[in-house]
Amino acid sequence: LPKGRIETLADGVFAIAMTLLVLDLRVPQALATGQVLPLLRQLAPNFLTYALSFANLGVYWVGHHVQFDSIRRADTRLLWINIVFLLLIGLIPFSTALLGAAPLDPMAVQVYGANLLLAGLALLWSWRYATEGRRLVDPDLGAERVRLGTVRSAVGGGVSVLAMALAFLDTRISIAIFSLVPLYFIFPAAFHRLRR
Amino acid sequence: LPKGRIETLADGVFAIAMTLLVLDLRVPQALATGQVLPLLRQLAPNFLTYALSFANLGVYWVGHHVQFDSIRRADTRLLWINIVFLLLIGLIPFSTALLGAAPLDPMAVQVYGANLLLAGLALLWSWRYATEGRRLVDPDLGAERVRLGTVRSAVGGGVSVLAMALAFLDTRISIAIFSLVPLYFIFPAAFHRLRR
Amino acid sequence: LPKGRIETLADGVFAIAMTLLVLDLRVPQALATGQVLPLLRQLAPNFLTYALSFANLGVYWVGHHVQFDSIRRADTRLLWINIVFLLLIGLIPFSTALLGAAPLDPMAVQVYGANLLLAGLALLWSWRYATEGRRLVDPDLGAERVRLGTVRSAVGGGVSVLAMALAFLDTRISIAIFSLVPLYFIFPAAFHRLRR
Amino acid sequence: LPKGRIETLADGVFAIAMTLLVLDLRVPQALATGQVLPLLRQLAPNFLTYALSFANLGVYWVGHHVQFDSIRRADTRLLWINIVFLLLIGLIPFSTALLGAAPLDPMAVQVYGANLLLAGLALLWSWRYATEGRRLVDPDLGAERVRLGTVRSAVGGGVSVLAMALAFLDTRISIAIFSLVPLYFIFPAAFHRLRR
Numbered sequence: 104l105p106k107g108r109i110e111t112l113a114d115g116v117f118a119i120a121m122t123l124l125v126l127d128l129r130v131p132q133a134l135a136t137g138q139v140l141p142l143l144r145q146l147a148p149n150f151l152t153y154a155l156s157f158a159n160l161g162v163y164w165v166g167h168h169v170q171f172d173s174i175r176r177a178d179t180r181l182l183w184i185n186i187v188f189l190l191l192i193g194l195i196p197f198s199t200a201l202l203g204a205a206p207l208d209p210m211a212v213q214v215y216g217a218n219l220l221l222a223g224l225a226l227l228w229s230w231r232y233a234t235e236g237r238r239l240v241d242p243d244l245g246a247e248r249v250r251l252g253t254v255r256s257a258v259g260g261g262v263s264v265l266a267m268a269l270a271f272l273d274t275r276i277s278i279a280i281f282s283l284v285p286l287y288f289i290f291p292a293a294f295h296r297l298r299r
Numbered sequence: 300l301p302k303g304r305i306e307t308l309a310d311g312v313f314a315i316a317m318t319l320l321v322l323d324l325r326v327p328q329a330l331a332t333g334q335v336l337p338l339l340r341q342l343a344p345n346f347l348t349y350a351l352s353f354a355n356l357g358v359y360w361v362g363h364h365v366q367f368d369s370i371r372r373a374d375t376r377l378l379w380i381n382i383v384f385l386l387l388i389g390l391i392p393f394s395t396a397l398l399g400a401a402p403l404d405p406m407a408v409q410v411y412g413a414n415l416l417l418a419g420l421a422l423l424w425s426w427r428y429a430t431e432g433r434r435l436v437d438p439d440l441g442a443e444r445v446r447l448g449t450v451r452s453a454v455g456g457g458v459s460v461l462a463m464a465l466a467f468l469d470t471r472i473s474i475a476i477f478s479l480v481p482l483y484f485i486f487p488a489a490f491h492r493l494r495r
Numbered sequence: 496l497p498k499g500r501i502e503t504l505a506d507g508v509f510a511i512a513m514t515l516l517v518l519d520l521r522v523p524q525a526l527a528t529g530q531v532l533p534l535l536r537q538l539a540p541n542f543l544t545y546a547l548s549f550a551n552l553g554v555y556w557v558g559h560h561v562q563f564d565s566i567r568r569a570d571t572r573l574l575w576i577n578i579v580f581l582l583l584i585g586l587i588p589f590s591t592a593l594l595g596a597a598p599l600d601p602m603a604v605q606v607y608g609a610n611l612l613l614a615g616l617a618l619l620w621s622w623r624y625a626t627e628g629r630r631l632v633d634p635d636l637g638a639e640r641v642r643l644g645t646v647r648s649a650v651g652g653g654v655s656v657l658a659m660a661l662a663f664l665d666t667r668i669s670i671a672i673f674s675l676v677p678l679y680f681i682f683p684a685a686f687h688r689l690r691r
Numbered sequence: 692l693p694k695g696r697i698e699t700l701a702d703g704v705f706a707i708a709m710t711l712l713v714l715d716l717r718v719p720q721a722l723a724t725g726q727v728l729p730l731l732r733q734l735a736p737n738f739l740t741y742a743l744s745f746a747n748l749g750v751y752w753v754g755h756h757v758q759f760d761s762i763r764r765a766d767t768r769l770l771w772i773n774i775v776f777l778l779l780i781g782l783i784p785f786s787t788a789l790l791g792a793a794p795l796d797p798m799a800v801q802v803y804g805a806n807l808l809l810a811g812l813a814l815l816w817s818w819r820y821a822t823e824g825r826r827l828v829d830p831d832l833g834a835e836r837v838r839l840g841t842v843r844s845a846v847g848g849g850v851s852v853l854a855m856a857l858a859f860l861d862t863r864i865s866i867a868i869f870s871l872v873p874l875y876f877i878f879p880a881a882f883h884r885l886r887r
Contacts, residue, residue, distance in 0.1 A: 500702060504705060507703050508710060511707065512713075515713065571753055574752075574756065578745070582741075582745045585741075592718040593730075596718050596722040597722040600724045606731070
């Protein structure tokens, strides 16, 4: 089977999930002059939740994109693994909104982290299935590239587990970790400079 | 006519239908600490409905994907058969929500089963139209492949009819059947092991 | 410019517009046994509106598909003509819902007819612009094919004008005309048999 | 990395953002005869907001389309710059609705202008990154084409800054400027005639 349609379906689900939290940014039909700033202030947590959800979906979308760049063809089993992946992706706006509503509750961090972890595991499952015996990738795909793809998926999951564990100390540490991951991808140079 | 755009339109409609039930997972703007778990418990039936709808849409999406892999080109009639198919696909989130709201009511099972059955018949119609006299497929597509595609579509419909009939005995049997179909596709190995 | 992205954007807007009226089919979280049928009866007008909107969007989607099959490339002006077309397509669920809410009010028929007419004119505009001097089509595209595309777009508009005029007699005649157009495309054989 | 999937994701986000404000055009399930016109009059500001949002999203979609026509391939950094761009695109329906709700409040103009300005800067960022040292474009892409792309993105931003500054004089001047930009793209000939 060709792989093009999983990509289109995935792009569609990602586009919808990314814009889902915009629906919470509701504007009344008429606003008295001077009421714009109070409305923005009231919606401030929703903006943050929208941006965090968008950014984390970005991490998984880029991961999916990079993975499917190496995949050559599909079979029905790979389609199904990706449907499970997309089901978990569709839940990210919900679990991000939950984190935004109860940022100090360790339970909200657990749900959010579990969502990201499971999505990461599904992505890893897809990669393992496709590369096992070079099933759906180029037969001469280097072992190094396969290992790198595995590590990349595992790192995301590892970060989630770490953040979930630290939530029992202070949920703000967990939220900082979750927020840094996308920032690292958007501004890698700033992080490298910081490290030096 | 090229077939690419039916596929894009179908992927778009499927992506929307798959994520439609996420809209029911509403989170209040602020949650007191300790209120996360009660909210999750309250939304539990919605999660199940979301997963069931996603999974059954997955069955039809994979079926559509496999079918169009054999189809080479389109004509306006095939486009229209597929528009009817997509109209029925767009109703699956509704009929799944109905089943989630009244799981013990045989009427809800009938509506849900009829929705799946009609979608299966539309998919079968599309296949019959495309393969009749090898109209829109490769002229040398084997008769075995054509028959297999017909059987695959018919099996889905047969399962629906069976589940609809058993609903008069106990609707929980029907729901179990509907849930097993996608699980069979996701974990085929487990089922094969069970059979042995 | 390549034409692929107008097609993807159009397919996305069509997929959203087609499924928009599904959002009105709301199910309560729990339904007492025996309440399924009353709910379906209450939602009956919404089902009809959904199907009518889906079918009419289908007419324009097929028209757009057939038109772009002949178009070879795009320029920014063609993109803009199509953005105007898609703006009107996005309004079809609204004007169909309006017609469903006030089927006996000639005003609702005028709004609905005007929406379809304007969308048809935008599609005609796109075709005229692309074919004028063979600007964006194959230089050897036959004059007959160009004329046929013009007639096809004009016919849709003509039907709308006719239905709008007859609304002052009886709006039910107009609604019958609007409903027959998609039915003609789905079951052409039945109509041809009827004519004989 | 291939560039096709950024385009599909972008087209999906644009299609959703363009149709988002249609959700505000709500129709009651039944309307008494003669109530159609009052409803249309009541929704008039929503129609304007929908059209303005659609048109401005059109400006950025065409800009993205033209830009990616010159881009040959992608890397993860370009993907991320575009995710930031799409995050800002997803906010345009919100800031347009805000402008529609408080058209005389300079604050609403600032928010709207800032949204357009930031989206323009993200598009410029994407172009600069791709063309710097001909990183992701054809090595022989002319310096004139690169400069033209830069100017085009900068002009949009400049118009936003101008409109934001004039809002302190009279917000209606700003709104006129914002509305003329898409009109200029749709009917360029009329503007050129006016200039002469």
